[in-house]
Amino acid sequence: MLAIEKKTKTNNVKISPSKIFLYVLLILLAVICFVPFYIMIINATHTNGEVASKIWLTPGTALMSNYHRLTQNTNIWRGFFNSVFLAVATTVVSGYFSALTAYGFSRYKFKGSKALYAVVLGTMMIPGQLGLIGFYQLVVKIGMANSYLPLILPAMANASSVFFIKGFTDGAVNKSLIEAARIDGCSEFAIFNKIALPLMSPAIATMSIFTFIGTWNSYLVPLIILTDMNKYTLPIMQVVAKGVYATDYGAIYVCITISVVPIMLAFAFMSKKIVGGLTIGGVKG
Template sequence: MTKRKIVKAILYVLLILLAIISFIPFYMMIVNATRSNAEILQNGFTLFPSAALMENYEVLISYMNVWKGFSNSLLVAVCVTLLSSYFSALTAYGFAVYQFKGRNVLFVSVLVLMMVPGQLGLIGFYDLIKSMGFLDTYIPLILPSIAAPFIVFFLRQFIVSTLHSSLIEAARIDGAGELRIFHRIAFPIMMPAIATMGIFTFIGSWNNYILPLVVLFSPEKYTLPVMMGALRGSQVAQNLGAMYLGIAISVVPIMIAFLFLSKYIISSISAGAVKE
């Protein structure tokens, strides 16, 4: 028992140290967002915030409409997350539950598409949306999210390990339609995996820089990463406090999303660990 307590104490200490090390960069970012450029250059890192937050904020908004970029990124990220989660769950349910001709070929195609970097098709995708008249709109950023190969693969494996065929058969015997079975039985069971993928999808869409940079031309439609990238050549880049503040604003939604949905990641990982 004493040896077990010692090992447990060591593990707790290591976990606490790991948590502190992971939190330090975020704390530095928040503290530097409240300091002036001179304080950052002269004093380096400090544990205590300063009083230059409003000054940095005024400098930041004088060069970019940060809240417009924030709302644009939020709109795109939420739409991408919702569409990707729902249609990927529907597709994964079809692969896992139904037997149809060509199912294995289609699923292998999904696996192959997982291995193809999206940047390889960027030029062809640009020509396609240009011919369709979708340039300088959010459609190229939102609509392709319906096809998410990795999410389909992940959810399909989750369904196979957690959704028993007896539940589906019982619902069919009771007269429930296929869509009703999906929405009332399968979808709630899949929620831990859907929420897990939703977190990563939201973060990926929020941080997406290349595609919005290519398809968006109007400054008022820029997402926040594109706006932040445009600051590199402006005078605000010389004010480190304002840059830290802009980065802090861009990170807040990701931290909030992870804070409220992280429990689903644990549920998803532990699903299927105990067999009855």
């Protein structure tokens, strides 16, 4: 009887017109957001003349010829693996040291800590382009030009990650756990690595995703620092694929597709973690 009543109740559920309108609106917005990526992928299958003539919604037959011209002019897969290495290394460095800094601001109260934290947050207000010339001069003086180190090491001081992870750490890492570990004789780094770091992992994972995407799409700083084509990242390879005297649209769209599809897949599979991670920062334990 209870099962029959539950079925009748669920069958009688009606969706209000406002919800139907909301669902239709969300589906329409999703389609609008996906259309540029769809056209990008479709253009990769058409010739230069076809791409220049009109907007195509159906796939063509020139994908392999575009790909062959792209690989003849640029070492696209070398740039792909360079971007993978740089993005992964930057994400790991940023995630660990940002968590370490956020843990320090959250659980160590010392004289001037609030002022120092304010200075860290203040750096978020300064555009990175303003210090680009001085950064390049510093890199040249210390002999790190044409190297990945100047692109990886600055990730240790990621103010936005520190701000987000600290907000989560304030509620996620209980002071009693830290005190108990100290009584048991754990060192401060052991407490961070074995107790605090696992508890902070949701916030770290969220910011790591954004760091990976930002590093993957970074163009200006790698273009200035790197001079060897064998070290070029994928965004720089896209400019190389464009050519000097003539623009090969088919090859460019293939290159852009190779660059964007991994990010689209990563975001598609990790969208729930991203949204969930953005909401946990505001919850206080």
